[in-house]
Amino acid sequence: MPKTLLLIATLFWAYSSQAEELLIYNLNGYLLEKDQWQSFKAIHINAGRIKNIYKASAAIPSSFQGKRLDGQGKTMLPGLIDAHGHIKGYALAKLQIHLRNSASAADSVKRVVAYRDRHPKLKWLQGRGWNQVLWPGKQFPTAAMLDKQIKDRPVWLRRVDGHAGWANSKAMQIAGISRTTPDPEGGQIIRDSKGNPTGTFIDNAMELISQHIPEISLQEELTLLPKALSRLAELGLTSVHDAGINSQTVAAYKTLANQAQLPIRVYAMLSGSDKNFSQLLKAGPFVTANDYLTIRSVKLFFDGALGSRGAALHDSYSDKHNHKGLLLYPPKQLLQLAKQAQSQGFQVNIHAIGDRGNSEALNIFQQLNQLASKQVFRHRIEHSQVIQLNDIPRFAQLNIIPSMQPIHATSDKNMAEDRLGPQRIKGAYAWRKLINHNARIAGGSDFPVEPANPFYGVHAAVTRQDHNNHPQKGWYPEEKLTVAEALKLFTYNAAYAAHQENKLGNLRPGHWADFVLLDQDPFTVDKQSLWRIQVTATWVAGKPVYQQPTTQLAKQ
Structure with missing residues (x-):
């Protein structure tokens, strides 16, 4: 039987303000309701969670006795989540x-x-x-x-x-x-x-x-990780899925969580290549009581990348005869690692970029599903970059999440068709085809491979253009997403990909009060300027972790 018991690490609140009643009003807010973005005007926060949402200013009770902050008409979105970073x-x-x-x-x-x-x-x-x-x-x-x-x-x-x-x-x-x-x-x-x-x-x-380069120490990680997370908070990220960590980083995160030193949330994937992988699995999933640290998934590499011709293809690269890329593990070996992880209660996230890598990963997940009994793991393929057209419907059929990075398309457009040719490119970076076949895409950036700014990803998903607006109509524009769809990738969908949609990724009563305030409204700004949107404040669990000094909310 799969291990389902989660280890809950109880942490004390370090912030007395979280017990305080808070109302932020005069907002241009957006939340998801029945899969549609709806507007609201005020948010009521208590003990770090959302107590109520008011869609009209007139609905705010006059009897409210807590602290009030004037939102100054700023746009509020759910906290942004990067589903794949390092x-x-x-x-x-x-x-x-x-x-x-x-x-x-x-x-x-x-x-x-x-x-x-x-x-x-x-x-x-x-x-x-x-x-x-x-x-x-x-x-x-x-x-x-x-x-x-x-x-x-x-x-x-x-x-x-x-x-x-x-x-x-x-x-x-x-x-x-x-x-x-x-x-x-x-x-x-x-x-x-x-x-x-x-x-x-x-x-x-x-x-x-x-292997000959000295690793950084645990103490160095304890210093570096909070600084990196604080920089990510400045970009509007309230949670990051850390794609592949070793046992030392596990120890660092647990120490930081115990000391309340994680400024934003981390959903960590254990690296399948770590020498202590089996022991980490046997320890079971780990979730802190305040959801700042979650470790209940694994990251397994299957192939390489397209730019270095390491992505595994069914047929030869169009620009290199008799070369089909690399499988980093034989499929049978990867299947055994995946079975081992699932049997211990872990979600399995497989890195696959080439069309063969994706086909083989889907085959593995098909076998895992047959062993999963009634438990739904929502396994993922990280990148899902080049897919055979007949494999695209299998994502939804097998309940597999394509965890994708929209900015890869605009970065790779100068070489992708050279590598793949005019036919295979039709299944590459195929967001619209996946959504049309009922797949739920989780959005990320793959930082530091790409910039970590989530609005770069939103812009790429909506326009299929670089920051110079090239190509004019977008690269393979039939794969474009709407602004509403693109924002879902980095909010609700990313939370769903971590089994956290009932507490993160949206602004609903009972959810954690994780949100961002923006200088522009992504639904009304010119689409080609989406990447220019600036975050003026980032809040996690009802407290600000980043604020531009000149844009602090006014107390009343």
Whole structure:
């Protein structure tokens, strides 16, 4: 029988204000009612939860005795939820070399050299964000390009999607990489015509280098994670699904939760590659009494990414003959991991980007469903990026949630059709087709792969354009969503994907009072300007965790 008992960690409230009655009035508020966005004018909060919603100002009882705050006519939405991010990666990216939007490999090397000169004591030089698709020639970079400038210290630079890494010769020397080093299962060492490693490593081959880089300590995580979560709160996020954490990060989150040091909520997925994975599963799901920390899902990698040609396809890549990408695990092995997780009461979230990866993941979930008895796990496919058209109806049929990142479409539009060709692209980033087949999409960003701002994702979902309004009518515009649908991805749907729709993702009596205040109304602003919307305040459990100093609500 699946383990269904959740471990409830009882926490004391650290904020006396949560017991206070509070009314915020004069709002341009929106909530979901019968699957439609409805307006309201005031919200009544008690002990961190919503006590009542008033759709008209005249409905506010004159006898209310608590604190009143004037909402100044600002737009209020339910707290935004990112259904797929990497919080530790986000924290570390702020401390490493920024290579996003580098114009060429030479530009990237220049940034590494400048970073080295500013940090002479660092033993390893690490960075992230390069994307060869945006460079002249679109070729993978080489160690020789780095060696010309940096020979004495190891360099390790992750591609923007995190599924390829670029090393210099010093790093490869430390790792013992030579022409005789075999490709690991589920990974590829890029080689020259003579079989020598060039310095680029794909998917599981990245571990050959990264295992030699010292991990950050638990104490460093305890410092970095709250800072990262506070930065995310500034973007309007009240909850994040952390997609793949190891046992040390589990310990860090539990410590922070016990000390009331989590500024926003975390729904964490245990990493299937962690050495203590089995022990973490046996410990069972973990949920704090105040819902700030939930650990009852797992993240399993199945394939790589499209940009590095690691995504597993049924047929060869259109721009690389006889290459179909990589499965990081044999399907039978992944099925056993998934069974193990489900048997302990965990939701299973499988990373799958290519059409073969998605097909195989759906096959695994079909088998899991047969073992699940009456318990509904709402298993997920993280990314669901390229899907065979005949697989699209299977998501709803199997009750599988496509956890997708709309901004990937506008980032990948410069290379996706080159990789897939004109037919397979019809099942890629296919939000409208999935919704038309009754799938419930959860929205995320995959930060730090992409910016964490949820309104970037809303804009991409609605316009299928980049921030320069290209292409003019949107990239494959038949897949566009409405503003109402796009906002649901980052509110109710994301909460539903975590079994939290009865307490998060909407503004209803009994829900936690998690909400954001905005400088513009997303339903009335020009659609091409959705990404420009600014968050003026973020509240979690009835208290502000971020406020612009000039826009604090006025007391009455």
